[in-house]
Amino acid sequence: MTGPQGFAWGYPHLRPAAAAAVLVTAAAALLLGGCGSGGSGGDGDRAADRPSAPVSAAVSAPAGDPAATATAPPGDAPATTEAPGSAADAPKVPDAQLTPPGGGSFTKQQKTYLSGRVPRGTDPAAVLEGGQEICDRLTRTAKIDKDAAAGAIITGDISMSGAAAAVTALCPDQQPVIDAARRGFGDGTFTVAAKAVPGRSVAPGGYRAPNPSPSCTWRVTGANGATLASGGGARLTVPAAARGITSSGCYAWLASGGT
Incomplete structure (x- = not known):
């Protein structure tokens, strides 16, 4: 396959996928129909070719991600799905030594993303x-559906840290999706604070659940x-006097106004 600025790589054996089961939006179903829910699409078995909207079939997470679940247990932060090496404690490859295995060089954006993220002995590509x-x-x-993109991060299908790192360096045009996810929250029990902390606290204000299940309840x-x-x-409103919020079967809540 071919990456940004024409850089080519192909390491299918380095791309394990994890499955996460969630509901599908009508808009995301269109995307699913184009790529196939069974894990193979017209241009290869890539997680990028599958919708990040909640889907009822198994959806593969990005390469190198551990298994992620759509709903975090009450009080827990959403499951994380990191790019390979992003959370590793092993010594990292110095920036000056980050080069493609076949020769040449990475672009400035690619180097920014790779900086401090590649453990020694790991293929930077x-x-x-x-x-x-x-x-x-x-x-x-x-x-197709910005709410679905933000919801994939909120539910832990894509980790906040992994998405933020990728968006900052490689696709800054998707920053509004990150911002929306940071203001939202998923199923579980959270405290209420003046400033939202993803996976831990919710800020007062109005919220909407774009894709709730029939059993969606909140308190x-x-x-x-x-x-x-x-x-x-x-829809719900978290008043300033609130101290906690519990949600079940609603999947992802976005601050009113969306993305």
Whole structure:
């Protein structure tokens, strides 16, 4: 396959995929129909060619990602799916030694992404491929449904850290998707704070669930766990007096106004 600025690589054996099961939006179903839900598309078995919208069939995560689940357990941060080497503690390849295995050089954007992310003994092209597949996946899905792209990050189908690193260096045009995901939250139990911390706290304000299941329910609590509001609709308001929020079957909440 061919990467940015014409750089070519091909390491299918370095791209393990993990499955995550979630619901599909009508718009993302169009994308799924074009690529096939079984893991093979017209231009190869790539996670980038599959929608990042919640889907009912198994969806492969980007190369090198560990298994991710669509719904985080109550109180837990969403599952993470990192590009290869991004979270490794092993010594990293110095920036000056980051070169393609077949010779030549990486572009400035590619070097920015790879800097400090390639453990010694790891093919930098495989690490780069993981980041590019995140960008491809977000770009393809956001073109059809921006809510679905942000939802994939909120639910942990694509990790926030992996997506943020890839978008910053390789596809900055997708920054609005990252911003929307950072303001949202998924199923689980969270505290309410003045500033949202992805996977931990929710900021006061209005929220909407673009793709809730029929069993979607939520509850907003105040001091001493008293219920301030509860319901089963796809919209909710978290007041400033709230201290906690619990959601089940709603999958991903986005701040009102969306992406």
